Amino acid sequence: xxxxxxxxxxVKEVVIAPPQAGEVRxxxxxxxxxxxxxxxxxxxxxxxxxxxxLGHEAAGVVESVGPGVTSVAPxxxxxxxxxxxxxxxxxxxxxxxxxxxxxxxxxxxxxxxxDGKPRISELDGSPLFHxxxxxxxxxxxxxxxxxVAKITKSAPLDEASLLGCGVTTxxxxxxxxxxxxxxCTAAVVSVPLSPPPHLLPSLSPPSPAPPRPLALALHxxxxxxxxxxxxxxxxxxxxxxxxxxxxxxxxxxxxDDSKKDLAMTWGATDFFNPRSIGDTSIQxxxxxxxxxxxxxxxxxxxxxxxxxxxxxxxxxxxGESIIVGVAGAGQEIKTRPFxxxxxxxxxxxxxxxxxxxxxxxxxxxxxxxxxxPDPRHP
Amino acid sequence: xxxxxxxxxxVKEVVIAPPQAGEVRxxxxxxxxxxxxxxxxxxxxxxxxxxxxLGHEAAGVVESVGPGVTSVAPxxxxxxxxxxxxxxxxxxxxxxxxxxxxxxxxxxxxxxxxDGKPRISELDGSPLFHxxxxxxxxxxxxxxxxxVAKITKSAPLDEASLLGCGVTTxxxxxxxxxxxxxxCTAAVVSVPLSPPPHLLPSLSPPSPAPPRPLALALHxxxxxxxxxxxxxxxxxxxxxxxxxxxxxxxxxxxxDDSKKDLAMTWGATDFFNPRSIGDTSIQxxxxxxxxxxxxxxxxxxxxxxxxxxxxxxxxxxxGESIIVGVAGAGQEIKTRPFxxxxxxxxxxxxxxxxxxxxxxxxxxxxxxxxxxPDPRHP
Numbered sequence: 001x002x003x004x005x006x007x008x009x010x011v012k013e014v015v016i017a018p019p020q021a022g023e024v025r026x027x028x029x030x031x032x033x034x035x036x037x038x039x040x041x042x043x044x045x046x047x048x049x050x051x052x053x054l055g056h057e058a059a060g061v062v063e064s065v066g067p068g069v070t071s072v073a074p075x076x077x078x079x080x081x082x083x084x085x086x087x088x089x090x091x092x093x094x095x096x097x098x099x100x101x102x103x104x105x106x107x108x109x110x111x112x113x114x115d116g117k118p119r120i121s122e123l124d125g126s127p128l129f130h131x132x133x134x135x136x137x138x139x140x141x142x143x144x145x146x147x148v149a150k151i152t153k154s155a156p157l158d159e160a161s162l163l164g165c166g167v168t169t170x171x172x173x174x175x176x177x178x179x180x181x182x183x184c185t186a187a188v189v190s191v192p193l194s195p196p197p198h199l200l201p202s203l204s205p206p207s208p209a210p211p212r213p214l215a216l217a218l219h220x221x222x223x224x225x226x227x228x229x230x231x232x233x234x235x236x237x238x239x240x241x242x243x244x245x246x247x248x249x250x251x252x253x254x255x256d257d258s259k260k261d262l263a264m265t266w267g268a269t270d271f272f273n274p275r276s277i278g279d280t281s282i283q284x285x286x287x288x289x290x291x292x293x294x295x296x297x298x299x300x301x302x303x304x305x306x307x308x309x310x311x312x313x314x315x316x317x318x319g320e321s322i323i324v325g326v327a328g329a330g331q332e333i334k335t336r337p338f339x340x341x342x343x344x345x346x347x348x349x350x351x352x353x354x355x356x357x358x359x360x361x362x363x364x365x366x367x368x369x370x371x372x373p374d375p376r377h378p
Numbered sequence: 379x380x381x382x383x384x385x386x387x388x389v390k391e392v393v394i395a396p397p398q399a400g401e402v403r404x405x406x407x408x409x410x411x412x413x414x415x416x417x418x419x420x421x422x423x424x425x426x427x428x429x430x431x432l433g434h435e436a437a438g439v440v441e442s443v444g445p446g447v448t449s450v451a452p453x454x455x456x457x458x459x460x461x462x463x464x465x466x467x468x469x470x471x472x473x474x475x476x477x478x479x480x481x482x483x484x485x486x487x488x489x490x491x492x493d494g495k496p497r498i499s500e501l502d503g504s505p506l507f508h509x510x511x512x513x514x515x516x517x518x519x520x521x522x523x524x525x526v527a528k529i530t531k532s533a534p535l536d537e538a539s540l541l542g543c544g545v546t547t548x549x550x551x552x553x554x555x556x557x558x559x560x561x562c563t564a565a566v567v568s569v570p571l572s573p574p575p576h577l578l579p580s581l582s583p584p585s586p587a588p589p590r591p592l593a594l595a596l597h598x599x600x601x602x603x604x605x606x607x608x609x610x611x612x613x614x615x616x617x618x619x620x621x622x623x624x625x626x627x628x629x630x631x632x633x634d635d636s637k638k639d640l641a642m643t644w645g646a647t648d649f650f651n652p653r654s655i656g657d658t659s660i661q662x663x664x665x666x667x668x669x670x671x672x673x674x675x676x677x678x679x680x681x682x683x684x685x686x687x688x689x690x691x692x693x694x695x696x697g698e699s700i701i702v703g704v705a706g707a708g709q710e711i712k713t714r715p716f717x718x719x720x721x722x723x724x725x726x727x728x729x730x731x732x733x734x735x736x737x738x739x740x741x742x743x744x745x746x747x748x749x750x751p752d753p754r755h756p
Contacts, residue, residue: 090670097695097721292468307715317475323715332712337685337705340726343475348718 001128003051005043009137014053014128015121016140019066020114024148026080030161031058031136034233036326039302040131044328049110052129053120055137056082057165059157062148066114069145071357077153079164079364081356082107082132084146098176098355103144107133113144136164149360155368156377162233163363165351170237171363172352173298173322174245182246184295187286188238188268189253189310232259234324235300236266242296243267251294253282274309286313293319301325307333314344323348379506381429383421387515392431392506393499394518397444398492402526404458408539409436409514412611414704417680418509422706427488430507431498433515434460435543437535440526444492447523449735455531457542457742459734460485460510462524476554476733481522485511491522514542527738530746534755538742540611543729546741548615550730551676551702552623560624562673565664566616566646567631567688610637612702613678614644620674621645629672631660652687664691671697679703685711692722701726 001012019025034057040048062076072078086092086102106113110129119142120128120135135141151160174180235252242250243266251270252263260271270289274282287293293315299307302325311321312335321344323333333346340346354360379388397403412435418426440454450456464470464480484491488507497520498506498513513519529538552558613630620628621644629648630641638649648667652660665671671693677685680703689699690713699722701711711724718724732738 091695094696099695099721302715304715317469317477318472323718325715326719327715331714333715333718334710334712336709337682337701337703337711337726340701340711340724341704341728342726343477343728344726346718346724348715348720348722350719350721 001051002041002054002131005041005048005050009041009054013123014138015123015125016138016142017119017121019064019069019119019142020112021067022069022114022145023066023112023119023142024069024072024078024145025063025065025119025140025142026060026078026148027063027140028058028060028080028136028138029157030060031055032161032164032166032233033057034165035302036132036165037137039326039328045326046329047108049129049131052110052131053135053138053141054131055141056080056132056134057161058134058136058141059151059161059164060136060141061157063140065145071145072148072150076150077155077157077160079149079151079160079360080134080136080141080143081147081149081164081351081360082134083351083356084133084144085355085357086146087358092355098351098353098359100146100356102146103133107144107147112142146357149357151361151364152368155364156374159367159371159377160364163360163367166233167237167240168354168360168363169324169349169352170234170239170298170300171241171244172354173238173324173349174241174296176353177322177347177349178296178298178320180242180245180247180296183248184242184245185249185251185290185315186242186247187251187253187294187297187310187313188235188242188263189282189297189299189301189306189313232262232300235298236262238298238300238324239263239266239268249290249294251286251289253286281309281312283309283312290315292316295319297321299323299325302327304331304333308335311335311339311344311346317343319343320345320347379429380419380432380509383419383426383428387419387432391501392516393501393503394516394520395497395499397442397447397497397520398490399445400447400492400523401444401490401497401520402447402450402456402523403441403443403497403518403520404438404456404526405441405518406433406436406438406458406514406516407535408438409433410539410542410544410611411435412543413680414510414543415515417704417706423704424707425486427507427509430488430509431513431516431519432509433519434458434510434512435539436512436514436519437529437539437542438514438519439535441518443523449523450526450528454528455533455535455538457527457529457538457738458512458514458519458521459525459527459542459729459738460512461729461734462511462522463733463735464524465736470733476729476731476737478524478733480524481511485522485525490520512542524735527735529739529742533742533746534752537745537749537755541738541741541745544611545615545618546732546738547702547727547730548612548617548676548678549619549622549741550732551616551700551727552619552674554731555700555725555727556674556676556698558620558623558625558674561626562620562623563627563629563668563693564620564625564674564676565629565631565672565688565691566613566620566641566676566678567660567684567691610640610678613676614640616676616678616702617641617644617646627668627672629664629667631664659687659690661687661690668693670694673697675699677701677703680705682709682711686713689713689717689722689724695721697721698723698725 252268
């Protein structure tokens, strides 16, 4: 439970009401911690509503469905998606975007469409807000049917949970938003911030086999880099996507040198630390190192100054910069318009441009094709 | 002659030296006044060099060529192009951009590539800078061969001259940069500023038949709108391009109501004056009037606040904003990154994305196909 911004999370018993029309109640088997949960808890999210149950990167099993629900049934394995896909609204029908608008006005205000109220409450009945239409930091959550991606039962739910946000976002930024092509040069600008430990709840000791991040599994787990908070899943997933499409050069940028080995293991060809390049700006450093700049850059942290660096390290004439991170309330990006007039393109991505209910099941299938053997999931 | 920023232009006799290796001397038959000439004269152009001969939107006849020039010969009708196209440099070879880099370092510093010196001088031999590699406000100019577009002799040079900048830029912004499609909705945000009369030179009285702007000729001359400085050629050319590709709705935006008739004649379906909409911002006004925003917007004046409005009047999920105008030195564009993360794209264009030597001759041919009969050019 998040009762207020900047306050520690609390472990409490709450009521998750039965699903109403068009709703699905999911028993969450695994949930991950995404930087966006911390972002809202930090008070920087202009849409943040308290008290609420955070969490939006998860997997689980359908427990019950409300009237009219036809696409899933109890027992189905699913990923609850913070980005819906209805297939019918103006956005879905356009074919140009994944930003379905069918339930946005309710998920953006922490309630459900059927009655404009939440399905989460304290034991005394006081209502609690939903978060991002998901609220997966609980053993059950109620979501709109249009936000439920049904996945194959052969996928391990711990690993699949990461396709609910981070991995999907990073790979999609490369494949859907940038549409990067083989042979390209790219910079992945990612300076992950860890949530201060005091904001995390006191939990019982971790189980002996903590879930491995999905992206790690794609290439095996490097012994030197155990899973940890703030590992930079989105940045690593972007690197993974770039390697997948055959990028020639992948420059990882981070102020933390301890990220270098992990980035290189994932497929980065270079690692630049902006604090180890003297008085040069990171954009000038990258432009010099790449004979004019990169073809694509990805900002993965939500820092508006880093977004500017990412744009300005792009090559004149064709470089495209993709904003993946989410900035704090009221913050603005800036640059000289000459950067765009001379051919650079500034874009952003949400959920990697993937259409959740349609694409996530396919991504899970594709993941199973490349997944290495794992004794935990024979 | 422009001797210094903010000083009136002067009519003087100067020397235009013969072309050296790889250079072409052109007898200018017609030159137009573009806002960019005024922009540099105003002192806002960080690359502005004085004293110089301004002018970059013109047409003429090749008078002589330097050693090694093979693509044009004396007598050829040509348009001198401020954007070169060599076909061989990294930019040209990429196929992704029109921003040829073959002579940029010399045209950007007001000199010629062969010897790093200008071909323009005072009668006493003092050197004068070239401007944008063209300097067409003189009876002759010397340009690099890679900057010369050879056009058909059947095209009237007065009309063709406008394809040297404004019309090409506006149409190309629609066709090449936005790649706008039939049925789209667009906003053309254009608030043309006229050069103050005191900065213009005293010329002899105009000839009885002043050249008509090319874009005007495409649709006939509206009686109520005689050619004038600050007529907004780029904005009108964008409207023309949008009409050409079959846009469903074209919203012209200008703070000068006297532009309305002209904009509607060109093909605009709506005219919004930001000063006549109450307390609403122009972006909110456009979003409300278009059920969520336009598919494409074009900023045609070089004002960074207008660039922001143009981006933010685009539709969530897919709207693209194209910066066509050139902003003053040091000025910056700003917006919340959320605008991009939710699917808007920010781009810019130079010379409308057209590859000058390759595309301008074809544009002149296309113009002749649609040009109405004109008794002045039987």
